[in-house]
């Protein structure tokens with residue numbers, strides 16, 4: 215006899231929500247779906263999902279209700295609308311949002327006796343169900359453990375990182391912040407290289423070792439930031455300045471948008487001017503925190 219899989223409801227069938235629902239259907243979970251615009255359920259129903267006639271019907275159809283809509287406020291609004299229909303369900307909210315959004319939604323759930331976990335998806339819809347994909351969760355360990363096997367259908371690397379739902383949201387935004395910093399630098403570098411006729415692929419092929427070293431350097435900075443100790447014997451912030459000036463002048467020579475590098479110079483020059491030239495790059499976190 216085949217194993218009975220846990221029923222799941224999926225609220226929100228945009229690009230990501232449809233991928234989540236499909237992963238549950240593919241894994242054999244009885245899957246109830248609801249979307250504000252119900253036409254988006256048609257393809258999923260053809261694949262084996264059941265369309266709920268209303269949000270309330272979707273909320274009461276399964277012991278696990280997965281929500282994936284545009285942002286934390288929209289998600290909270292839908293949960294409030296579902297109200298008592300969630301009385302016998304746990305909610306896993308996979309909608310992006312701030313730490314405050316996640317905590318406010320968790321507080322609403324706690325006040326209404328609804329088990330709650332916030333999850334931060336760290337992949338694109340095509341990555342859902344892949345062994346390499348990551349979703350980090352925050353909130354009730356009891357709720358997470360109750361649904362862990364079901365949630366593991368969505369990503370090979372699902373894990374609870376904190377009892378605080380806001381921390382999971384922060385982990386997601388932390389990755390975004392690092393990602394955009396890296397991507398912006400890559401785009402600037404690409405503009406500079408190609409303006410001089412150098413192929414980006416050729417550059418990248420020779421940059422493997424340095425990029426790996428950069429990744430390792432983050433570990434060094436993290437330890438310094440967590441201890442609040444920034445001094446280094448060599449290669450402190452002051453040594454960055456001439457290289458930043460070179461990068462700026464090269465950009466000017468070929469007419470690049472140099473705004474990103476100007477921000478870098480401003481941050482570093484300010485810290486050096488305040489007497490922190492012998493500190494590591496980690497010192498800049500004080501300036502970011504000060505706003």
Ligand SMILES: NC(=O)c1ccc[n+]([C@@H]2O[C@H](COP(=O)([O-])OP(=O)(O)OC[C@H]3O[C@@H](n4cnc5c(N)ncnc54)[C@H](OP(=O)(O)O)[C@@H]3O)[C@@H](O)[C@H]2O)c1
Nearest residue numbers: 226227228229230231250251283284285309310335337338
């Ligand atoms: N796509 C990605 O690569 C990706 C990656 C990681 C995380 N995420 C997160 O996943 C969530 C969904 O993203 P998505 O790419 O699926 O977005 P999307 O394709 O734009 O879908 C948005 C979903 O939210 C619903 N929605 C928006 N406003 C609503 C409202 N006022 N009331 C009810 N439903 C409403 C939409 O319903 P309608 O269909 O009726 O408009 C739709 O189901 C977001 O929080 C996003 O940040 C997405």
